[in-house]
Amino acid sequence: MKSVTAQDLVKTYGTKKDVVTALNNVSFEVEQGELFGIIGPDGAGKTSLFRILTTLLLADSGRATVDNLDVVKDLKAIRKRVGYMPGRFSLYQDLTVAENLEFFATIFETSIQENYDLIKDIYQQIEPFKDRRAGKLSGGMKQKLALSCALIHRPGVLFLDEPTTGVDAVSRKEFWDMLKTLKRQGITILVSTPYMDEASLCDRVALIQTGNILSIDSPAGIVDNFKPTLLAVRANQMYPLLLDLQRYEGARDAYAFGEYHHLVLKSGFNEAGVRSYLDRSAHEGVEIKPSRPVIEDCFIALMKQPTGAAADNHQPSA
């Protein structure tokens, strides 16, 4: 069963002269109980997409359903069934932890006791601070409270808009563990994030860039689709090396990637060719090794393709 569908969603902002396209014919489907990641840089259109799906924003054209309910016509029914955690902490800072949770339980016409089992694992971590005002919590605790509040009415679909932005590495890992637990309860989870490394934690991901979906696949599938040879190259002087790599005739792309540079080769070129090319320049301590592509490499490759080609080549495989 499809839990969320989007069909040719278009959303533009601004007036005639200065139009910004936030979403450009976005279509995708999310299965029931799936952990679906929407991965893209800032300004890619992730928040607009989430706001349309949670009935807070009207799309210019296109259709979308959540739990088989239309986001325009059945918005009241949808609001009862979705949990939404905006990117910014949006709970009442001057109410305590317990009061916030009780407040959201009440306006969803339920009680904390009724769905306590669902939030127990998360809420127990902040329960010692339940009489503290939400504004005085640390970032990680705020996020746990926000997740508890979004879950208190046992939603069928959970929308998390950049939940891990601005959260430390340990809390991020904890948070993804929590999502996995929730997934086991059968809740469909849509999560957006600008961090490519989090993509591998999702069942399927959609890579999105300036309102266009570049690819929808499982994280492994996306990586498998990366066909060209990828090399990791380093030298003592990294910046001149990068400039030389970008000038290389066999380079489809070269970019900095951690302590190495990643070099994507055109077909017909190989590692030996690169080595001999670099030997001709005065680089010291050159090290070249084949590298397994990660999501970020795929994203960069997809980003540089003409958008039409991206849509054609990467139809949803699921």
Add this chain to the structure above:
Amino acid sequence: MKILWFLLEKEFRQIFRDPGILRVIFIMPVMQLILLPNAADYEIKNIHITVVDNDHSSYSRQLISKITASGYFKLEHYSTNYPGALEDVEKDRADLVLEIPPKFEKQLVKEDESTVFMSVNAINGVKANIGGAYLQSIVEDFNREVRLKWVQFPRFNPQPVIQVTSANWFNPLMSYKQFMVPGILVILVTMVGSFLATLNIVKEKELGTIEQINVTPIRKYHFILGKLIPFWVLGLLIFTIGLLIARVVYGIVPAGHLFVIYVFAAVYLLAILGLGLLISTFTATQQQAMLISFFLMMVFILLSGLYTSIDSMPAWAKMITRFNPVTYFIEVMRMVVLKGSGLRDISGQIFTVLLFAVFLNGWAVLSYRKRA
């Protein structure tokens, strides 16, 4: 019902948790109501006068002491020549210059006639006007005394004379405070009612909490009632405190029934809260809301008949005052507090303000959207 109740509980909790808001709600109005009516007074006192006495006679001295004894004037300088006195005016030390010509007394006695010269510093129009009029009446009074001394009046006036005696109804002592305190109270209630409600909603927008609320199945009217009711209650509370202060500090006991005042205040607060709600739907930040409220408040105060009489405004301004809810409340307050008007007397005002309430709230509810 349960949801609404919970919303109210939450709202009151938030209000009472914010010491800044509490101060604004309770301490500021009390301070203002105690200080403002005592300071902002129509009566012009302390008019600085410089006298140029070229005569130095007993009459000129009598005139001068009569002026200073009136209590309105302060003898700033006793100058010997007019240019010196004018310098006082130029340096803003004197509001009025009175020049008594040489041979003032002699002319008065011999020729039954003399002149004095008065020049007025008209930079502060109100002070100049009233000061000039006061001085003139003092001089006239002095003139009468002199005539009484020198001229034997016939038993009947040779010309017919109409003598005017007057009685001040509803405010027999023409007490300025009886007139101002109810008006200032109205302004305070208006400010608290509209500002606080506006800022409260816009704050939810700014903090993003409204986003989280909007995605819930909460009903629009629940949310709006949850915002209106707390400030309606607070408005009435402040109004009550204000009436108590008026009674304790100024001894103002409404001539009419308190019930009448409260009926009107209840309806009035609905209208004002509707206005606040409307502003909040059209603004995105507290700053914008503040500026708009501030601008409206200026118009409300100056065109409400609080300080200046509406009857003396030009026709177009009178039209504007008809669209100003504050006007009606000030009218009603003065009618009920001073004159003792009953519900029937103010039914017109109640009806008009009710229309305001329906219109403003209706507009606000229609333009409040849970989605963009």
